[in-house]
Amino acid sequence: MTASVQATRQNTGERLLTPGEVASLFRVDPKTVTRWATAGRIGSIRTPGGHRRFRESEVQALLSELTTEATEPVRH
Amino acid sequence: MTASVQATRQNTGERLLTPGEVASLFRVDPKTVTRWATAGRIGSIRTPGGHRRFRESEVQALLSELTTEATEPVRH
DNA sequence: AGTCAGTGGGGTAATTAGGGAG
């Protein structure tokens, strides 16, 4: 089927990450990532079952801010 | 859309997605989408052979509803 | 007639959510 491959990429090429994957990127516990989502520090998509998925683009953006590492905490 | 793209179209112009396509959108396993249908979390249409198809509008609505969880003011 | 990726059904590990205490 040729349509399946195409339909997969229709959504702006937005890749989603699991809490565990995000946790690995930040070197933190998955629970911490969950708290970030609850506090609204990072956007999240919930599956019908209640599990969270995170946009890779948003995660990358947050990682970029970390590499810019200022001595002063980022005011949000 | 007058040319080549002749995807699965219903009378209502409703596009149908396969379990694999829906799974890609939510970053879950196709089997998980099947469980959603079994649990009634998402509507499904069965082919004469028993395979499930899902309405794109319903899937998109699910994604939209569950996309923004943070009601807290997010400042950047 | 065939091929072959995708799906369904069943069952068993691995993640995750949520609260709570350190």
Next chain:
DNA sequence: CCTGTCCTAATTACCCCACTGA
């Protein structure tokens, strides 16, 4: 204020084999 760990329950992921769909 933020994070890592412990706990139970729920959800999800990966394994098998047989069938469907294009």
